[in-house]
Amino acid sequence: MLMLVCGDVIRPDLAWMLTRTHKHLAPVMAEVRDPEGFTRLAQLAESGPASARGEATMAATRIAMLLTCKGGSIASITVGDCVELVDTLRRVHVRGGQRKVDFYLRLQALGVFPDDAPATIRAFGLAVGRLSIEELVDRYPIRCRAVRDLIVDYLRERQPSLDYTSLDAVSRTSIWTSPIGLRKSRAAGRRG
Template sequence: MPGAGWTELPLRTRHQPEPPSHERTDLSSGLLMLICGDVIRPGPPWVLTRTHRCAASVAAEARDPEGFARLAELAVSQTHSGKDAQIAATRIATVPACEGGLIRDITVGDCVEPFDTQRRVHVRGGQHKVDFYPRLRALGTFPEDVPATIRACEQALGRLSIEELVDRYPIRRRAIRDLLVEHLRERQPSLDFAILDAISRTLAGLFWARIEELSSGIDPLQLSPALARA
């Protein structure tokens, strides 16, 4: 019967002169294969905070050879640098990793979601973080009338309310959440949306959500000196 002897595998492994590797790189490569094979589908925050140098090449081979070949041809035709093209391809590979499908199945909404997630989880990369969108647009993946930039897409899809800005972060204390909402609403008339977004990210994400992560049972606004320094 296939698989009947699986219980003996650990015993056989113990007697091998060189047991199988459990190096971090080997484990991450195995995980990458499971993702590209649609065995598991991680969420955008997990994918965007963990990069693998072979993510694009494995996705090209295992998931969508035609789509990534067209992407490579575009990079050559537009004389993009190899590094920029690799970063964009890796970012594009994260979308089907989370949503399934092929490059041609990616929608504008699929791009806006990870773009917003990148800001919430503070992914570095500057312009490289959004360079994947114009490449997909140039491939003809989107309708012809879509905005030229992903930031314009956000504006077209509508801006988040004050409550939605704060609720992007897992704040468990309702009183603190309401306090942040009230504070931002008071400041809203004198700020543009970009600054309001940045302040909400700092207060709700970098400040209070981080505090609750360090001390889940904290009494609101009564921080010990040690916790304040952390």
């Protein structure tokens, strides 16, 4: 499968790619598809601090994912491709903070984007727009309707005192720490 995606024989969906681990994707993509582009990316990583090597590896993997799903080389990645990746990262709940979007800064540093491209990924922070409370909760697979409705009611009560970013953070925390939230809904999913 790795050789098929790196050879641009098949192009999987971004959401599917983000739910898999890809330890060898970037090195094989560098060897098979775009040796020059990945060499430039590695040189950029080497010029940075040694403590940022983990971020460089993750960025290379994100860039390799874009090539896997979109085709082409690093030089052909567009700002729109990055927006789509950021939106998909949010949709499939990939964690990682700044590390998950560092790929954009590295592409910017390589001069891949036009001069008028936003300097940082923060310009895409609300690329998907503001979600309603129901949409914030429905990002998670809560099968028990009563639990889902309880969390929606809780967030609606908290909404007047929170900005959107805080509301989003509380929605994530409420769902993951709820004693009956995802654990109960996952158990119901295994039975059903």
